[in-house]
Amino acid sequence: MYVETRVPLKEVMRVNPTTIEAEATVAKAAAHMCRDEVGSCIVLSGNVPIGIVSEQDMNCKVVARDLKPSSVYVRDIMSTPLITIELDKTVGEAAQMMIKHRVRRLPVVESGKVLGMVTVRDLLGVANELNEIMSDLIVINREENYAMGICDRCGKMSDDLTPMDAVMLCKECREEERLR
Structure with a gap:
């Protein structure tokens, strides 16, 4: 039985994720990511989430091609379609979705509005905490x-x-x- 899979996403997600407009430059997105100490920005068109731009997108699509970040637009390098998960889902469902879509970050949405972000690191943190608890229970059981x-x-x-x-x-x- 995997107890950690039933943990509600709202318990582990980070609220108020970093966002950037699709018309912004990669340099501006990088500045937002540095300011917020995150590895990605959710890309918006108006207030509608349409994609995500990550450090990997910047490295592979801008830096590796020797392009100037201030002259490349986020809309040109973002990953689409944006794979999201509903707020009422669980950690287990998020993990399955990440595996299925081969992504490391999932914006958490409710009624189409982005409320937070959950990452592989967030999920591993839950698993590590529960593994420690399980280790303690095993010791008790052994006694x-x-x-x-x-x-x-x-x-x-x-x-x-x-x-x-x-x-x-x-x-x-x-x-x-x-x-x-």
């Missing part, structure tokens, strides 16, 4: 699995072993330890 066995102090078989000072003790040995 329960050792409830039956041989007491580390007296060597007798017991169905009531409990960890105490890094050793597994039966009920009698725990009583003796408490009396000391």
